[in-house]
Amino acid sequence: MSATDAIVPTVADGPVRTLESDKAKRIVDAMRVSVAARGAAGSTFDHVAREAGVSRGLLHYYFGTKERLLVEVVRRDCDIRIAGLAAQLHGAHTADDFIDGLVRGLSELVEGDSDLVTLMFELFTLSRRNAEIADALADLCRQMRAHLAASLTEKRDEGIVRLGAEPDAVAGVLLALADGLALRFLTEPKLDPSPTLAAAVAAARTLIADPA
Incomplete structure (x- = not known):
């Protein structure tokens, strides 16, 4: 689902209702x-x-519960994170390019x-007690991992990187x-991230290297 598509949530014990795109996006953005x-x-x-800028009744009518609205936030952010990751890795021609793209993506995040980092950790906490949110968050993680794995496979098969x-x-x-790293940097905003990032890059280089 793209960020501009209509959201089609299911309301318990009732029919599937379609919320027009503009209002759906505003509601999901406001919850985020x-x-x-x-x-x-x-x-x-x-x-x-x-x-x-909508009525409280409209949220109940289309989403039913706060948990279902939070699930839609997770789904939309899945698209946003995957698109951002793809943009960072698209032009990688060396192992250094690939790692630099990952670092840029982390820095931009x-x-x-x-807010996205805060949201993800909030949802992780909720997922320990709510199966619907747990399923949505697990799906987000699977999609992110699958997308990054596909990029790694592509670069490996092109002879650009060697994987550990x-x-x-x-x-x-x-x-x-x-x-x-995102949690650490937001928890300690006065921490100079440079030494930690350098160590993280060194660790990444043990898994992603130039071809032998």
């Missing part, structure tokens, strides 16, 4: 901003409806879209490293 600012518990339908393990395993390690 609210969770980053207030946390999931504090993001009521009243807050979201007011910030989206932490410096330009820290299977593409899916390398992708999993790199994404875990990025998530951990």
Whole structure:
């Protein structure tokens, strides 16, 4: 689903209802901003409806519950993260290019879209208690890993990089490293990230190297 497509949520014990694209995007955007600012518990339908410029009843009518709306936020952010990752890795012609693309993507995430990092960790906490959110978050992680693994496979098959393990395993390690670094840098905003990033790049080079 792209960020501009209509969202088609299912309301429990009722028919599938289609919310037109503009209002759907405004509602999902408002929930995303609210969770980053207030946390999931504090993001009521009243807050979201007011910030989206729609009625509270409309949120209930189309999404049914806050959890279902949060699931739609996860799905939309999946598209955003995958598109950003693809843009960073598209022009890689060496192992250094590939790693530099990953570092740029992490820097842009932490410096330009820290709300997304906050949202992901909020949703992780919620996923421990809500199966619907857990399934959506797991799907996001699978898609991210599969996309990165496909890029690694493509570059390996083109003879651009040599991998230290299977593409899916390398992708999993790199994404875990990025998530951990994002949390660390946002937790310690005064920390100079340069030495940590240099160490992370050195670790990545053990998994992604130039062809022998």
